[in-house]
Amino acid sequence: xxxxxxxxHGLGNxxxxxxxxxxxxxEDTLSDLxxxxxxxxxxxxxxxxxxxxxxxxxxxxMRIFNKDGSEGKNCxxxxxxxxxxxxxxxLINQKKFAIETKGGNVTAEVHGDRACIDQVTVDMGExxxxxxxxxxxxxxxxxxxxxxxxxxxxxxxxTAVSMGNPHAVFFVDQMDNAxxxxxxxxxxxxxxxxxxVNVEFIEKVNDEELxxxxxxxxxxxxQACGTGACAAVVAATLNxxxxxxxxxxxxxxxGDLYITWASxxxxxxxxxxxxxxxxxxxxxx
Ligand SMILES: N[C@H](CCC[C@H](N)C(=O)O)C(=O)O
Numbered sequence: 234x235x236x237x238x239x240x241x242h243g244l245g246n247x248x249x250x251x252x253x254x255x256x257x258x259x260e261d262t263l264s265d266l267x268x269x270x271x272x273x274x275x276x277x278x279x280x281x282x283x284x285x286x287x288x289x290x291x292x293x294x295m296r297i298f299n300k301d302g303s304e305g306k307n308c309x310x311x312x313x314x315x316x317x318x319x320x321x322x323x324l325i326n327q328k329k330f331a332i333e334t335k336g337g338n339v340t341a342e343v344h345g346d347r348a349c350i351d352q353v354t355v356d357m358g359e360x361x362x363x364x365x366x367x368x369x370x371x372x373x374x375x376x377x378x379x380x381x382x383x384x385x386x387x388x389x390x391x392t393a394v395s396m397g398n399p400h401a402v403f404f405v406d407q408m409d410n411a412x413x414x415x416x417x418x419x420x421x422x423x424x425x426x427x428x429x430v431n432v433e434f435i436e437k438v439n440d441e442e443l444x445x446x447x448x449x450x451x452x453x454x455x456q457a458c459g460t461g462a463c464a465a466v467v468a469a470t471l472n473x474x475x476x477x478x479x480x481x482x483x484x485x486x487x488g489d490l491y492i493t494w495a496s497x498x499x500x501x502x503x504x505x506x507x508x509x510x511x512x513x514x515x516x517x518x
Contacts, residue, residue, distance in 0.1 A: 234516045238270070239318060240279060240509040243310025245456030245487030247279045247509065248297070250314065253286040254324055262518060267298035270514060271452075277514060280452045283311045285318060291331035291338050293319045299451025303429075307336035307397035309459015309490075313353035313506035316341035320350055336397015350506065357460070357500040360467045361395035369393050369401075370425045378471045384420060387412070392468035396500070399430045399450070400464035404472070408436045408444040417448025431458060435465045437474050442482045456487030463500045466492040 236258075239250045249270040251258065258266065267282035269275060281299045288294035295315045297308040312332055319325045319332075320343045329342040337358060344352040361367065362376045369377055377393035382401075392402045401420055405411045411434035420432045429450040436444040445465055447458040462483040469475040478496045482489050491503040 234518050236266075236514040236516055237511075238277070238514050239511045240277060241314035241318065241507060242487075242509060243313050243457060243459055243504060243506050244485055244490065246310040246458060248281050248283040248308075248311055248314065249277055249279045249514070250283045250285055250318060252318070252322070252324075253284055258284070263298060264302035264304070265518075266516065268300070268302040269516065271300040280449070280455050281305075283308065283315065285315055285324070288333040291333035292325050293330065294333035296335065299449065300453070301451045303451040304335070305398050305451065307334045307460050309355065309357065309396070309461075309463060309502050310457055310504075310506075312339060312341060312355050312459065313502075313504060316343050316353045316355070317350040317506040317508070321347060323347070334397060336395075352503065353506050354501060354503045355459075357396055357463050357502055359498045360464065360494075360500055361397070362467075362471075364393070367393045367395045367399050367430075368427055369399070369430075370427065376471075378468075382425075384416060384423065387416065392471055393430075394464035394467045396460040396463050398460055399426060399428060400433055400461055400468075401426065401430045402433045402435060402465055402468035404469075404474070405434050405436050408434065408446060411436075411446055413446050413448055413454060417454065421448055421450050431461050431464075433458070433461045433465050433468075435469060437469060438484070440475065441479060442484065443469060443475075445483050445485045447485075457485040457490070459490060459502055459504070462490045462492050463502055467494050467500065470494055
């Protein structure tokens with residue numbers, strides 16, 4: 234099967250995009266395809282697969298599959314790339330439009346001209362803070378803010394936020410000391426998170442800046458995580474480390490994202506989206 238694809242990234246968090254307005258894929262092949270295209274040796278190399286599809290509830294839909302073939306419910310970097318692609322490829326004729334995700338609909342606005350969109354702003358909607366909807370086990374306290382969290386003998390404290398997908402946020406004094414590789418995968422698969430969890434370590438720089446690193450559910454360490462950056466700003470605000478209604482610069486490994494948790498409760502994400510290559514993937518299937 235010859236599959237037309239576009240590889241795009243948000244701050245180095247790259248995905249292989251397949252446009253289902255022009256091509257069709259069988260549902261029972263998607264997980265295998267995600268694992269195959271993501272492999273840098275046997276495939277193309279990426280953090281996963283993203284499908285751009287027709288939607289009955291928005292101008293365009295997005296589905297995201299992680300490197301391990303698991304399906305995520307939202308992807309901030311992926312949303313900016315989908316918005317860029319949809320406008321540049323004339324799937325959409327307006328610059329502001331809704332995108333359907335399994336984690337809920339969002340609204341994107343592209344900046345630039347048809348020939349090249351470089352920045353995209355996304356209204357990510359309101360974060361989900363109720364424990365049972367993260368989801369995270371436990372019956373005490375409906376929200377998970379600075380909750381004691383012991384793992385591998387380490388006494389930590391976790392703040393849990395969902396942006397349609399689950400995030401466990403931990404503060405560190407020095408990002409260089411963050412146990413990203415040691416504890417990231419263990420926390421991500423901890424039974425206290427029945428659907429797994431994306432794991433973020435953040436360091437406050439000042440009232441407008443955070444350092445950020447992530448171990449993503451299903452993909453491991455990535456250069457950036459858009460939903461994670463949103464969750465990090467929400468978590469820092471809930472812990473009184475940041476003030477609401479301010480644009481925060483989140484310094485991720487692959488670059489900066491600009492996040493605002495507005496006083497009306499909605500989270501705004503602004504950042505780049507870039508195309509790397511377009512081609513045909515020859516899949517022996
Ligand atoms: N690993 C995530 C999906 C990708 C999120 C990330 N790449 C982003 O930009 O938000 C999950 O399983 O929930």
